[in-house]
Amino acid sequence: MTREARLDPATETALAALIVVLADNKYFLGRRLSEWAVGAPTLESAVACAALAQEELGHTRPLYSFLAQLEAPGAPVALEHDDDRERTYCLSYLRQRFPSWPYAAAALFLADTALTIMLQGLENGEHAVLRRRASRLIADEPTHAKFALGRIRELAACSSQPALQAALAELLPETLCWFGPAGEPGVNLLRSAGYVSHDNEQLRQQLLDRIAPSLHEAGLPIGIQWNDHGQRWEYPALPWERWSSLERCTETQARTPTT
Amino acid sequence: MSSRPTPESLREALAEISDPEYPISIVDLGLVRGVTVHESTATVQIAFCSLGCPCIELIVEDIEQRLLEVPGIDRVEVEEVFERWTRSDISPDGLKGLRQIGVA
Amino acid sequence: MDDTDDTEILERIGAGKLVERPEHANERYREGLKRTLIVSGDTELISAPSYLRAAQHAPRIQSYISVIGIIQDELGHAHIAYRMLRDLGVDTDALIYERKPHEFCHPYAFDVPLESWHELVVANAFYDRAGFVLLSDIFQHTSYGPWKRALVKVDREETFHLRHGERWMRTLAADPDEKPSLQGAVDWMFIMTLEWFGLPDRLKRHGDQLSFGLKGLSNDELRQKWLGTCVPFCESIGIDVPAHHDPETDTYVIDCPFPSEFDEDEKRWLLEDGPIEWDQVLVRWKRRGPANEEFVRSLQAGRRELADALG
Numbered sequence: 001m002t003r004e005a006r007l008d009p010a011t012e013t014a015l016a017a018l019i020v021v022l023a024d025n026k027y028f029l030g031r032r033l034s035e036w037a038v039g040a041p042t043l044e045s046a047v048a049c050a051a052l053a054q055e056e057l058g059h060t061r062p063l064y065s066f067l068a069q070l071e072a073p074g075a076p077v078a079l080e081h082d083d084d085r086e087r088t089y090c091l092s093y094l095r096q097r098f099p100s101w102p103y104a105a106a107a108l109f110l111a112d113t114a115l116t117i118m119l120q121g122l123e124n125g126e127h128a129v130l131r132r133r134a135s136r137l138i139a140d141e142p143t144h145a146k147f148a149l150g151r152i153r154e155l156a157a158c159s160s161q162p163a164l165q166a167a168l169a170e171l172l173p174e175t176l177c178w179f180g181p182a183g184e185p186g187v188n189l190l191r192s193a194g195y196v197s198h199d200n201e202q203l204r205q206q207l208l209d210r211i212a213p214s215l216h217e218a219g220l221p222i223g224i225q226w227n228d229h230g231q232r233w234e235y236p237a238l239p240w241e242r243w244s245s246l247e248r249c250t251e252t253q254a255r256t257p258t259t
Numbered sequence: 260m261s262s263r264p265t266p267e268s269l270r271e272a273l274a275e276i277s278d279p280e281y282p283i284s285i286v287d288l289g290l291v292r293g294v295t296v297h298e299s300t301a302t303v304q305i306a307f308c309s310l311g312c313p314c315i316e317l318i319v320e321d322i323e324q325r326l327l328e329v330p331g332i333d334r335v336e337v338e339e340v341f342e343r344w345t346r347s348d349i350s351p352d353g354l355k356g357l358r359q360i361g362v363a
Numbered sequence: 364m365d366d367t368d369d370t371e372i373l374e375r376i377g378a379g380k381l382v383e384r385p386e387h388a389n390e391r392y393r394e395g396l397k398r399t400l401i402v403s404g405d406t407e408l409i410s411a412p413s414y415l416r417a418a419q420h421a422p423r424i425q426s427y428i429s430v431i432g433i434i435q436d437e438l439g440h441a442h443i444a445y446r447m448l449r450d451l452g453v454d455t456d457a458l459i460y461e462r463k464p465h466e467f468c469h470p471y472a473f474d475v476p477l478e479s480w481h482e483l484v485v486a487n488a489f490y491d492r493a494g495f496v497l498l499s500d501i502f503q504h505t506s507y508g509p510w511k512r513a514l515v516k517v518d519r520e521e522t523f524h525l526r527h528g529e530r531w532m533r534t535l536a537a538d539p540d541e542k543p544s545l546q547g548a549v550d551w552m553f554i555m556t557l558e559w560f561g562l563p564d565r566l567k568r569h570g571d572q573l574s575f576g577l578k579g580l581s582n583d584e585l586r587q588k589w590l591g592t593c594v595p596f597c598e599s600i601g602i603d604v605p606a607h608h609d610p611e612t613d614t615y616v617i618d619c620p621f622p623s624e625f626d627e628d629e630k631r632w633l634l635e636d637g638p639i640e641w642d643q644v645l646v647r648w649k650r651r652g653p654a655n656e657e658f659v660r661s662l663q664a665g666r667r668e669l670a671d672a673l674g
Contacts, residue, residue, distance in 0.1 A: 034415070035415070037411060037434050038415050039663075041666040042666075050434050054311030054312075054431050055310060057428050058312065059311075078424075133341050136310070139343065140310065159669070313428050313429045313431065314523060315425055316425050317429075317527065
């Protein structure tokens with residue numbers, strides 16, 4: 001990197017791992033959204049899915065190019081196709097076609113919000129290049145978040161409510177796991193270098209701050225309670241036994257081939 | 260014998276490339292953020308209106324093709340800088356062009 | 364306005380005035396306009412599943428983004444046409460989501476699936492060019508004000524699609540490994556697009572469409588317009604097409620039996636069997652092509668799912 005001092009190898013590896021996770025998730029989220037340019041329940045939604053897909057896919061460029069500039073040994077290559085690499089680092093539910101429109105809305109709402117929170121962690125960090133790139137990506141996010149929340153509200157108020165709630169219940173645990181267990185060594189390195197502003201549990205709480213009130217408001221109980229005493233969101237036990245900290249997904253579906 | 264290419268002469272060449280959708284040049288649109296020449300290699304720094312712009316491949320190839328036509332250039336590198344683009348990056352000439360087709 | 368008499372509407376159009384609101388026209392005009400808008404909307408809409416399927420062959424993610432951008436444009440254009448239909452009193456939800464696949468009014472060409480990147484970029488260069496020719500004609504000649512204004516944007520976006528197609532065709536044609544596949548795509552898609560423009564003028568009465576100012580040029584004139592840019596482009600990149608310019612008449616002459624029968628499985632024109640009658644073409648069109656059902660169903664999938672949830 002030009003303007004940054006050379007990182008120590010362990011921090012560099014941790015940074016590369018974080019960036020590839022963000023990029024791969026954006027890549028697959030973009031692919032999945034693009035599939036709903038055909039088949040969304042309204043033309044307006046189809047147009048929006050096409051537009052958001054282009055942006056999510058476009059967001060991979062600043063991330064993958066950063067990764068390339070890091071020149072970390074063994075760093076993964078940029079994805080041009082789903083099967084370019086043996087291993088990808090992405091939420092399991094983004095790896096194959098969303099089976100229904102309510103599922104698509106739930107997946108977009110959760111994954112998009114989680115990615116934005118992680119990017120905000122970088123934007124608030126001290127790595128100048130990453131700060132700028134993260135902030136460029138975040139600038140596109142309000143439109144995405146607005147579209148996702150709009151669909152959640154719409155579906156929660158119609159006969160698709162059960163399907164939506166089921167999808168949210170299925171996808172939320174993995175999304176919460178995505179920030180990683182407390183005290184991950186790689187994250188600790190990035191935090192002590194000042195590149196990430198918060199620890200995993202703080203980020204997880206930020207995600208819940210962002211989604212829980214809207215979901216409650218839309219009448220979608222998802223088993224998340226605000227603990228006034230502890231000033232935190234309480235969530236059910238997470239499936240850590242199935243969590244792959246390497247690929248950042250729950251393992252049951254991690255190897256499902258993409259279509 | 261033509262003179263050696265300079266950043267200015269390359270910029271003039273770039274000003275001939277129009278955006279794939281709007282009839283104004285990529286220079287007037289404010290996409291070109293830097294031009295350098297080193298021996299026979301031209302490097303163009305470019306920002307796109309949006310990260311999700313569908314015209315990126317077209318624009319990059321247009322730049323490569325046009326600059327390779329400049330005598331003395333046999334290598335072109337297009338480097339995307341991830342700077343933000345806003346409407347205020349459009350030149351006065353560019354705005355005039357856009358107004359003429361009713362989009363500004 | 365008197366719905367049985369065309370005098371008033373024809374006078375208005377004859378005076379070069381635009382019809383600004385549906386109630387400024389009579390029933391016959393509105394029906395003609397609706398038919399034209401449905402064909403236009405359906406054609407834009409059906410290109411989305413066709414292009415999306417072929418986009419899976421994109422060589423790079425950036426090429427894929429380009430196609431998704433093109434699809435977004437096409438959906439937007441369809442939306443424009445359907446919105447105008449809604450203003451004309453058509454139930455567009457039913458039109459889009461409840462019609463049976465064979466009731467859609469897009470050209471037969473879009474019922475034949477695109478199965479490679481080569482075919483996709485030829486579609487951008489040929490089909491989108493046909494769309495461009497047809498819409499430019501409407502833009503220049505339509506007597507319906509709302510459509511004329513909406514088409515400014517459409518025209519600009521179709522220019523990008525066309526450039527995308529031409530750029531890729533040029534690239535593939537310059538690569539000896541890719542050129543044969545490109546030529547193969549052109550071999551069936553060129554004639555397919557010729558057919559798109561429909562019955563020749565000697566067989567087709569344009570009556571209402573021309574006198575009501577819903578279009579300006581006849582089928583043969585539009586076909587010539589398409590040939591006028593498509594043939595020189597293909598020649599410039601060393602791709603063979605069965606048509607040439609005749610300097611005597613300054614028109615393009617088709618150098619193969621036309622129309623002819625199409626083998627849908629092989630994607631091949633049975634030129635060796637010689638020309639067929641347009642009646643036979645109409646039979647094939649009415650039967651619709653191999654991907655008709657798949658494409659329409661995929662467009663309607665999300666809506667059908669919601670309807671099922673309603674039980």
